[in-house]
Amino acid sequence: MGPRIKEIHITPIAIVDPPLLNAAGLHAPYALRTIVEIVTDDNISGISEIPGNKDIDIALAETLPLLIGKDVFQLNEIRHVLVNYFGTEGMVKRGETPWDQRKLVHVFSSVEVACLDIIGKVTGRPVVDLLGGKMRDCVPFSAYLFYKYEGAGGELGFGTDPNATDWAAARQASGLTPAEIVAQAKAMCAEFGFQSIKLKGGVFEPQQEVDAMFALYEAFGPDVPLRVDPNAIWKVETAIHYGKMMEPILEYLEDPVRGQANMAKVRSALKTPLATNMCTTSFEDIPNSIAIGSEDIILSDHHFWGGLRSSMNLSAICDTFGRGLSMHSNSHLGISLAAMVHLGAALPQVPFALDTHYPWQSDEVITSGRFKFEEGMVQVPREPGLGVELDREALAKLHQTYLNCGLTKRDDETEMQKVQPGWTFQTVRW
């Protein structure tokens, strides 16, 4: 009999996030995350991190009575219990924003990762070994550029810290023009060594964003793969027009348009591969994706696909149907990064550097401090489990920040309206 779940602690936290722009609006001065800790009857603790959202925290708390007493090794049974509780959650429940509102996938992901952390500690193996073993020692990530207002987020809001040095200062700078985007890319790549670059688009009219992509191409040359992600806010004609313009310089074009049918239309008109974290976002979406050919690359995210083992299943499906697989991210800390790195190390191939928002964050909730990147890569932790431990003092402080900041869910539209009154989120803008 394996260790049994005795307690589950759910701690919402708020972490400093700069004023980053995207198709849905503006990041608030704090991004929300929820830290989950599972403690077994023999007092082994496992941890996980998911995007913060009060409704999902409530859903997680509601399922606690169903999970107490379960053997942490019985993940199939635990999932079955949660599937019965939540029922199916199709595309509609996911919502229209770049982030995902579904409960089952988040709740199961948080429980699964924490249980894998425990199983790793019990067996003395890192999580990557529980996913079938390590295919690489280091996992490559991409620079993730954002249009942004000047400012640092957190208490400073739109202000900047005069004592910040190097990347910390560059992170606070304005990033609105092509020249500022190039400066942001140079600072980020110098600090983290990234070898691929993604720009979050969908903020300005397309020509301005295409100009930024050409400026990046000029600054970094043909050996640095480039991607742009307008988060599905372009019309099909717009995507084909600007997509053709960027054909010579893009590694892939991410979610230019909304929905699988529109993605398939754009895909058949362009030579550039299309990637998505918006139109094929669950196993239920895959049959139609394959039938109509909506994308070339699926950007998985273990928080949205129901955990690490599901993400390995997704990888097998992608292999079978000739799809590429890479990884999507959101503002996050080191527990999520650790899980992403274990998964990235276990995947059969990593043909594209993975996304991470990590450079934009400055807080941390693990005792080892912030993860280091070398040449854009993160080394896979070798310790049992996830290889990271909860910093309880930091957790308490970030929880207090959560209580003080008053945010309960991500709402980029409301944040944007504080800067541009009357601004509304449109699902298709250009």
Ligand SMILES: O=C([O-])C(=O)C[C@H](O)[C@@H](O)C(=O)[O-]
């Ligand atoms: O690739 C994506 O769609 C994302 O990274 C979604 C995120 O929510 C991004 O838009 C953000 O952080 O504003």
Ligand SMILES: [Mg+2]
């Ligand atoms: Mg995307």
